Amino acid sequence: MTLLLLAGTAEARALATALQGQDVIASLAGATRDPAPLPVPVHGGGFGGVEGFAAFLAQHEIHAVLDATHPYAARITQRSAMVCADMGVPFCQLLRPPWVAGPGDDWTEIASEDKAAEHIPQGATVFLGTGRQTLDGFANLTGRRVICRQIDAPEGPFPFDGGEFLVGRPPFSVADEIALFRRLGVDWLVVKNAGGQASATKLVAARDLRIPVLMIARPALGAWSQVASVEAALAWVARL
Incomplete structure (x- = not known):
């Protein structure tokens, strides 16, 4: 059985490590210019x-796509x-x-990037931990200082x-983030x-x-098979 692993996350790296030696091809879409190598054959670029x-x-x-x-x-x-x-190929999403x-968190959920301007006042310093791909959605944040962190140089x-x-490659510790937010004066x-701990x-x-957070809601769930952990994903592969 040949498995296609759609990768790009820490979970995908853990899966590739667990599945090395089996017939697995990983795919990386190319969002990061210099990703860390994976221990299985990789198809890059979409x-x-x-x-x-x-x-x-x-x-x-x-034979299956994870x-x-x-x-x-x-x-x-x-x-x-x-x-x-359409092709009758088993598919599962991790x-x-x-x-x-939790206690002490000040979060407000918004449906999309363009809704941020409804909550953030003029003159505020805004830190975007959302990546560069959806950056255009924040174009209505005029009158604010907007800082977008990304892995690769612009x-x-x-x-x-x-x-x-702001260029930075994770992981970042809590102390790192506190020092950064203080230095930038993030509002x-x-x-x-x-999700995820890292x-x-x-x-x-x-x-x-005590910095308020705008949390962009997740995309709607699909009707396909889904699991919530690396262990459950490996169990799905084993059942095949």
């Missing part, structure tokens, strides 16, 4: 849409699930549990006035509800510094 993905599955005789991409990679997940259903606010200028890039933190340090820092 597939070229629906037809390209279907052709890849057929050409490489893929999607361990980011919880907000909705287009990749929806396309993959649709093509797999979707890590979302973060849940390839061009910030896409709208009042913004700046608001905007994140996607990605990237939750910025939320702990925001709680400790």
